[in-house]
Amino acid sequence: MKTNTALLFSVILATAVASAAELHIGAATVSITPDKPVALDGHRGLRISKKVESPITATALALESRDGDKVLDQAVIVSCDIVAIRAGIQEMVRAKLKPRLPDFDANKLFLCATHTHNAPVTLEGRYTIPETGVMKPSEYAEFMTTQVADAIVESWKKRRPGKVAWAQSHAVVAHNRRATYSDGTAQMYGATNTPKFRGMEGYEDHSLDVLFFWDAQDKLIATAINVPSPAQEAEGGPLLHADFWHPAREMLRARYGKDLCILGWTGAGGDQTSRPQYRKAAEERMMKLRGLSRMEEVARRIAAGWEDAYECARKDIRSDVALRHFVKQIELPHRQVTETEVADARKEAAKFAKDPAQRWNYRWHMGVVERYDAQKAGTEQPYKMELHALRLGDVAIATNEFELFTDYGVRMKARSPAVQTFVIQLAASSYGYLPTERAVRGGHYSAVIQSSRIGPDGGQVLVERTVEAMQELWKK
Amino acid sequence: MLVNTSCALVFALGLVLSPAGAAELWFGAATADITPKPPVPLTGNSSVRIARDIESRLTANVLALESREGGRAVDQAIMVSCDLCVIRPGIQEGFRKHLAGKLPGFDLNKLFIAATHTHAAPVIQQDRYDEKDYGDAMQPKEYVPWLYERMAQAVVKAWKGRAKGAVAWGLGHAVTSHNRRVVYADGTAKMYGTINTPEFRGLEGYEDHGVHVLCFYDSQKRLKAAAISMATTAQAAGGNKVSSDFWDDARRLIHERHGKDVCVLGFCAAAGDQTPRAHVSKKSEDRMCKLRDLTYGKEIGRRVAAAFDDVVSVIAKDIRADVPLMHRVRQIDLPTRIITEAEYAIAKKACEEVDGRKTRLKTDAWTRHFYGLVMERYLAQQKGGWKTYTMELHVLRLGDIAITTNPFELFVDYGVQIQARSPAVQTFLIQLAASGPLPAYYVPTPRAMAGGSLNDKLFTNYSATASHNMIGPEGAQALVDRTVETINELWKPSAKQN
Known part of the structure; x- marks a missing residue:
């Protein structure tokens, strides 16, 4: 009898927890397109924008879980058409929010980047930028963070009880960009039509994870799309644009409403690109037959995958899901610089030291020397990374600050207790590539010591802390 | 002198243009039902399963091609795709003998049979199960002659029914396969290994989600036959019933949308390390299947049919009638x-x-x-x-595409190498095809072999140990190189039909 009562009580409690939560949702999109030429971020060499090909935007999603008037948890996620959330940018936004949103815990905000390589530099000192005629990185950062803060305030103030659904589909967008060769080496964007080519180094994750948000009147107001590929179809040139996210958004808005807020979330895709690395002739022929550019073709696949997911998601729309959001500072060990690596880095840095046009290259190599010196002096500290882990119904969302090789995302998803797991890279800040063991063995850009401050050991720690955080969210 | 040069130029242009301009493509297609009457022993697992029910029909789908120039046949091919696990040693040779005299004007060496790799098809060779376990079920020695006759009827129908037609090809995408080899922190690998463990480090290799589509149209441009090649094996289902796995659903949907008479040949590209089963996103995939009210096998069929539609709608803009066919059949020796x-x-x-x-x-x-x-x-x-493993290699050129075969369960990396190095606009791969007198089994990559060596448990690093490899990476590289060389030959301006 006691057992039955206890069981009944626990069932009621469980039901109450599930049904009492009310999800409040708000979303807003703002332009972060500069009105002057800017330096474009992501390459070794300086590029100054000559034209805006498509607007770059920031989209904020505000979520709050409530039980009556009681706030249970909250989150604001902002997706930005930018190469990376450089150090300090998120703090600038938080500082601007604090006086404007007293009922929001600014720590529960994170920004993430789509990784377009055709968006402005936001950090001073990376390039030698002309003194006149170009917006300074600090000036752009001020503009961008103000715009982002405005979007957040708007989304937060617009939040109302709403509904959510999640679904998974597929889109072949990401392609592993590291070719391996018969001598054991690897090369980013390496030739594949050679007898020495042995295959792509790692996995490709073609899942397309989607969240859908409706208002109380069943109007679709926002969607978040998690694609494990950076938006660098163009990756170069003097045009400012949002890469494939712009045509993807245009396609979806044309079909589902011009006000639909669309968040592009980049999954673990440090070793990925949206550009095919082999079979290029067949892909190009199909695009020509469709009359699409490569960027439009990627967008078409995303939109098709999204619609496939939407068809299912509509069968399982929920309004009573609880939101839980953990923000943690986790410590990751730095990758250790070897004697050989530091010797090479010193030699290379010396080549670029006196040429202002080579500032990026100089800094790239000198960073290794500085790290080695800290290592030797015993002053090196573990890297403190801001980790966001959210539970929204049966979905887990986990962030990291890296260009995280796909294998790590796969490890997180495989071990996650959630039915569906969204991994968002380049979120909260930016700390470079995080390569796998096999990539470090193969070498080349993205896996060498210059590219990677955290190595495979730190990568595994990141996986463990992320899985632990997700498991905590699933504890009753 | 000037006149002579011009004449030579015109002559040379005429030579180059003539194979493309004057060639006529003739094709025929037919389907045979090769479903045995249960009970029947099923192959593909370590112990025999006796099927007493039929989940879906097994078919053999035949495509006969002939290139003609000035009313003269210049090259030919017959491809047979079977809902079988593997074309076991001797089966293709036995079938060629069975066909002797039935196909006037056709060189039987230009025929090959390929398997979709369904694991719910009959045992066709008595080499790995104990007959005592078959009970009242149909024996391989009874099934194979019946299979030959059924397939022969379809081959004859396709060949004799060939008529002038047109062709189109295209590339689509569908996530139908996943790498099934799981790698752990200690460097070991395991087929279908556990992934929700702290020791899990990732999937060993690549996945190729290309869907290669080749369509054939009659003189009124009506779709009559289609070949689909994907890097996945038809083993989503398993179980104890006769089944053609996801191909049944893929074909059904294609028939519903494009006509019930369209002959659909399912080909398996290099996919030795692939499977159409979800793992990393299994919970999510299972939920999506429930929301769609589909089994995972039916979901794969849905994806294949969707990719097919996506391609067919586009390549209809580029249907060609004057493409020459060139078909090389070689016996190549690979180091064992x-x-x-x-x-x-x-x-x-x-x-x-x-x-x-x-x-x-x-x-x-x-x-x-x-x-x-x-x-x-x-x-x-x-x-x-x-020292050497001799295999029959078929390489075909049809317009801008290449088609290549191998008898193995070839790891996907090798298929990627062939496609990357091929001069063709699009390269179709067909594994488990044209088997010879010896078993073929898996062909692993060096990284797969590094995942563990043979021990007293056959499933340790299964698919990459000596027990299941007749050739290793060295042989595989020779296979890739010979295949690419043969494709290159067909792309030389001097290449001729024969």
Whole structure:
């Protein structure tokens, strides 16, 4: 009898927890397109924008879980058409929010980047930028963070009880960009039509994870799309644009409403690109037959995958899901610089030291020397990374600050207790590539010591802390 | 002099243009039902399963091609796609003999049979199960002659029914396969290994989600036949019922949308390390299947049909009638995987254990077969033999596309290499095709072999150990190089139909 009562009580409690939560949702999109030429971020060499090909935007999603008037948890996620959330940018936004949103815990905000390589530099000192005629990185950062803060305030103030659904589909967008060769080496964007080519180094994750948000009147107001590929179809040139996210958004808005807020979330895709690395002739022929550019073709696949997911998601729309959001500072060990690596880095840095046009290259190599010196002096500290882990119904969302090789995302998803797991890279800040063991063995850009401050050991720690955080969210 | 040069130029242009301009493509297609009457023993697992029910029909789909110039046949091909697990040793040769005299004007060497790799199809060779376990089920020796006759009827129908037509090709995408080899922190790998463990480090290799589509149209441009090649095996279902796996649903949907008479040939591209089963996103995939009210196999069929639609709608803009066909059939020698003394010792011990066992296990014949093969090869090596594996290679050029075969369960990396190095606009791969007198089995990559060596458990690093590899990476590289060389030959301006 006691057992039955206890069981009944626990069932009621469980039901109450599930049904009492009310999800409040708000979303807003703002332009972060500069009105002057800017330096474009992501390459070794300086590029100054000559034209805006498509607007770059920031989209904020505000979520709050409530039980009556009681706030249970909250989150604001902002997706930005930018190469990376450089150090300090998120703090600038938080500082601007604090006086404007007293009922929001600014720590529960994170920004993430789509990784377009055709968006402005936001950090001073990376390039030698002309003194006149170009917006300074600090000036752009001020503009961008103000715009982002405005979007957040708007989304937060617009939040109302709403509904959510999640679904998974597929889109072949990401392609592993590291070719391996018969001598054991690897090369980013390496030739594949050679007898020495042995295959792509790692996995490709073609899942397309989607969240859908409706208002109380069943109007679709926002969607978040998690694609494990950076938006660098163009990756170069003097045009400012949002890469494939712009045509993807245009396609979806044309079909589902011009006000639909669309968040592009980049999954673990440090070793990925949206550009095919082999079979290029067949892909190009199909695009020509469709009359699409490569960027439009990627967008078409995303939109098709999204619609496939939407068809299912509509069968399982929920309004009573609880939101839980953990923000943690986790410590990751730095990758250790070897004697050989530091010797090479010193030699290379010396080549670029006196040429202002080579500032990026100089800094790239000198960073290794500085790290080695800290290592030797015993002053090196573990890297403190801001980790966001959210539970929204049966979905887990986990962030990291890296260009995280796909294998790590796969490890997180495989071990996650959630039915569906969204991994968002380049979120909260930016700390470079995080390569796998096999990539470090193969070498080349993205896996060498210059590219990677955290190595495979730190990568595994990141996986463990992320899985632990997700498991905590699933504890009753 | 000037006149002569111009004449030579015109002549040369005429030569180059003539194969493309004057060639006529003739094709025929037919389907045979090759579903046996249950009960029937099913192959593909370590112990035999007796099917007493039919989940879906098994078919053999035949495509006959002939290139003609000025009313003269210049090259030809017949491809047969079967809902079978593997075209076991001797089956293709037996079928060619069965066809003797039935196809006037056709060179039987230009025919090949390929399997979709369904694991719910009949045993067709008595080499790995104990007949005692078949009970009242149809025996392979009964099924195979019946299969030959059914397939022969379809081949004859396709060949004799060939008519002038047109062709189009295109590339689509569908996530139908996943890499099934799981890698762990200690460097070991396991097929279908657990992934929700702290030791999990990732999937060993790549996945190729290309869907290659080749369509054939009659003179009124009505779709009559289609070949689809994907890097996945038809083993989503399993179970104890006869089944053509996801191909049944893919074909049904294609028939509903494009006509019930469209003959659909399902081909498996290089996919030795692939499977159409979800793992990393299994919970999410399962939920999506429930929301769609589909099994995972039916979901794969849905994806294949969707990719097919996506491609067919586009390539209708580029249907060609004047493409020449060139078809090369070669016997190529590949270096074998050498059996070490340690592997021989392990195999010998395992065989002795099976032979000495008083109570028979249902897996004994299977275990004996694979360890026995290791022993046989080692002993042959000791006598100076077992140095090369001879395989039949088919390479076809049809317009801008290449089609290549191999008899193996070829790891996907090798398929990627062939596609990357091929001069063709699009390269179709067909594995488990044109089997010869020897078993073929898996062809692993170096990274797969690094995942573990043969021991007394056959499933340790299954698919990459000596027990399941007739050739290793060295042989595979020779296969890739010979295949690419043959494709290159067909792309030389001087290449001729024959």
